[in-house]
Amino acid sequence: MAILTADHVEYTYQTKYQTVYALRGVDCAFETSQVTAIVGTSGSGKTTLLSLLAGLDVPTGGSIRFRGQSTAEMDRDAWRLENVSVIYQNFNLFAHLTALENAAYPLYLQKRPKKQAEEEAAAQLAAVGIQPDQFGRYPRMLSGGEQQRVAIARALAAGSGLILADEPTGNLDEENSRNIFAILQDLAHERGRCVVVVTHDMALAEQTDRVLRIQDGRIAGEE
Amino acid sequence: MGEKERGLGYLPLLSLRVLLRRPGASLLLAAVAALGVYAGCGLHSLEVQQQRAIEDTMRNTVIHCTVTDVRGMNADNLNLLSPYVEMLLGRKAERDPSLADMDKAVANVNAKADWELAWPYETTLCRLLSQASDSRLDSAQISFEPGWDESALMGGEMVCLIPEGMETDGDYLDIVAAPPIDVSMSLRVVGRVSGGPEDVIYCPFFMPWEDGLGMAFSIQSCTFDIRDTARLEECKEKLFSTPFFVVPSVNATPDGLAVGVLVHDEVYLKSLEELRSNLDMLRLLQPLLLVLMGGISFFAGYLVNRRRKREFAAMRCLGMRRRAIFGQVLGEQLALGLAGGLVGLCAALATGLGVRSGGLAFSGAVVGMFLLGAAVCAGVAASGSVMKLMKTEE
Numbered sequence: 001m002a003i004l005t006a007d008h009v010e011y012t013y014q015t016k017y018q019t020v021y022a023l024r025g026v027d028c029a030f031e032t033s034q035v036t037a038i039v040g041t042s043g044s045g046k047t048t049l050l051s052l053l054a055g056l057d058v059p060t061g062g063s064i065r066f067r068g069q070s071t072a073e074m075d076r077d078a079w080r081l082e083n084v085s086v087i088y089q090n091f092n093l094f095a096h097l098t099a100l101e102n103a104a105y106p107l108y109l110q111k112r113p114k115k116q117a118e119e120e121a122a123a124q125l126a127a128v129g130i131q132p133d134q135f136g137r138y139p140r141m142l143s144g145g146e147q148q149r150v151a152i153a154r155a156l157a158a159g160s161g162l163i164l165a166d167e168p169t170g171n172l173d174e175e176n177s178r179n180i181f182a183i184l185q186d187l188a189h190e191r192g193r194c195v196v197v198v199t200h201d202m203a204l205a206e207q208t209d210r211v212l213r214i215q216d217g218r219i220a221g222e223e
Numbered sequence: 224m225g226e227k228e229r230g231l232g233y234l235p236l237l238s239l240r241v242l243l244r245r246p247g248a249s250l251l252l253a254a255v256a257a258l259g260v261y262a263g264c265g266l267h268s269l270e271v272q273q274q275r276a277i278e279d280t281m282r283n284t285v286i287h288c289t290v291t292d293v294r295g296m297n298a299d300n301l302n303l304l305s306p307y308v309e310m311l312l313g314r315k316a317e318r319d320p321s322l323a324d325m326d327k328a329v330a331n332v333n334a335k336a337d338w339e340l341a342w343p344y345e346t347t348l349c350r351l352l353s354q355a356s357d358s359r360l361d362s363a364q365i366s367f368e369p370g371w372d373e374s375a376l377m378g379g380e381m382v383c384l385i386p387e388g389m390e391t392d393g394d395y396l397d398i399v400a401a402p403p404i405d406v407s408m409s410l411r412v413v414g415r416v417s418g419g420p421e422d423v424i425y426c427p428f429f430m431p432w433e434d435g436l437g438m439a440f441s442i443q444s445c446t447f448d449i450r451d452t453a454r455l456e457e458c459k460e461k462l463f464s465t466p467f468f469v470v471p472s473v474n475a476t477p478d479g480l481a482v483g484v485l486v487h488d489e490v491y492l493k494s495l496e497e498l499r500s501n502l503d504m505l506r507l508l509q510p511l512l513l514v515l516m517g518g519i520s521f522f523a524g525y526l527v528n529r530r531r532k533r534e535f536a537a538m539r540c541l542g543m544r545r546r547a548i549f550g551q552v553l554g555e556q557l558a559l560g561l562a563g564g565l566v567g568l569c570a571a572l573a574t575g576l577g578v579r580s581g582g583l584a585f586s587g588a589v590v591g592m593f594l595l596g597a598a599v600c601a602g603v604a605a606s607g608s609v610m611k612l613m614k615t616e617e
Contacts, residue, residue: 081542
């Protein structure tokens with residue numbers, strides 16, 4: 001069942017020297033329990049599409065709809081808080097929070113009691129393979145793979161149905177990439193989440209349920 | 224989503240705890256606030272000191288005036304008629320309105336008139352308003368008879384003070400003025416002078432020469448003080464508004480009516496001008512310090528928060544609202560500003576600068592400027608484009 005759709009999505013923005021047409025009429029839909037890869041060359045518009053899917057901005061043309069409601073018409077902050085988790089290549093963990101606090105952060109935002117938030121976060125950290133003795137460590141004390149696991153645990157703790165990942169394995173070695181990707185697949189297949197992964201790693205993309213190829217701001221093909 | 228905590232939740236407390244985990248940045252911002260408050264207290268303390276110095280100078284400085292001729296000379300050899308002293312004392316006001324309230328402009332009037340006596344032989348009769356009117360009495364001791372004191376010199380009774388060693392016939396001293404006055408009279412001795420001149424007999428300035436009969440006489444010197452230094456210009460204006468007292472000038476021509484008055488206020492005015500100039504400078508520095516504090520805190524906050532742009536963007540990605548980020552950054556800066564301000568106040572107390580209500584108000588204004596700078600930083604931090612900040616390629 002498609003929970004997120006992009007209808008004729010266009011996105012342009014102005015730089016100092018020119019108008020950039022980042023997306024030129026993208027149509028696609030994303031379903032629960034499925035991992036979708038968006039692939040394309042640098043500058044093709046895949047990260048822009050992911051940002052629009054995450055509600056970080058609204059399209060300049062067309063619409064993004066979550067369960068039928070346009071993101072342009074909703075309180076996108078509240079929507080993201082309850083429904084969307086974004087995972088980035090460079091993890092974007094808070095440097096001065098411990099692994100446990102990082103994972104619990106969305107729950108703090110939801111104003112859950114501290115104890116309850118941290119119990120849930122601890123469970124999610126354990127689920128992605130972070131050992132309890134690492135819960136109190138700051139991100140700089142963790143490896144790249146461990147940091148990405150904490151970022152995924154943060155996404156899981158938020159309870160979001162929609163998980164968007166932008167080059168989640170871009171900074172990881174092969175083994176860690178495999179492990180992280182396995183976790184993302186597990187999220188979709190075992191926990192019923194809708195997972196969208198932006199990547200330029202074709203080997204990784206081929207392991208997903210569906211691949212959208214984007215080129216010059218348009219969907220060039222689907223596999 | 225389960226049970227939700229009421230109010231602000233744990234996040235504000237967490238962000239304050241994080242301040243301790245960023246000691247470098249936190250110390251920098253707190254130090255800026257502490258320095259601002261300390262400098263503010265210091266400036267205010269200096270201002271209070273200058274203000275007090277001005278008040279003390281005005282309260283404790285006596286402006287001496289010397290009566291001279293119209294050219295500013297002959298201060299000790301005046302040929303001044305005694306009614307001028309009465310003018311200074313305000314005793315002539317009923318006849319000349321310009322002299323009204325003259326006694327409110329001047330104080331401590333001293334005047335001395337020496338008359339040569341034919342008897343006692345080789346003595347002088349000195350008419351005085353007070354002991355200070357004759358410098359020869361500066362180191363002298365006067366022992367008054369019971370029931371008498373220095374105020375007798377301001378009265379009009381026919382009494383006198385005689386040198387310690389002078390012999391008299393009982394309680395009275397007979398004197399005879401030298402020609403052309405050629406008058407004799409008997410004065411009650413009310414005190415003796417030791418350590419003063421041996422050939423001078425002192426009597427009250429306004430003593431009638433014969434029973435009930437006064438007359439104008441010539442005096443040698445006259446000085447007085449400005450009554451109120453805080454109203455110096457007003458007192459001078461009052462003094463020189465009469466036709467009898469003028470500002471001395473070397474080009475002036477004596478007209479037999481006016482006399483000069485030298486007002487020795489140069490040092491006083493110069494001191495006062497310097498103090499007021501210092502005070503003006505300090506008052507000018509205060510708004511400058513406020514602006515400087517605002518600027519420094521802005522840039523300190525900006526530099527510290529600039530490195531957190533991605534952190535703020537990540538918060539936005541997680542669903543945190545702009546105003547929540549603004550509130551969090553402002554709250555952090557407020558905590559650091561208050562902590563730094565408190566340290567600054569303690570430092571001011573410890574170093575003896577003192578903290579008064581004015582200093583506290585200024586410190587509050589300094590912290591306020593700090594927060595204003597911080598608010599702008601927080602606004603900038605919260606308004607960044609999340610899409611741009613989170614982009615890793617393209």
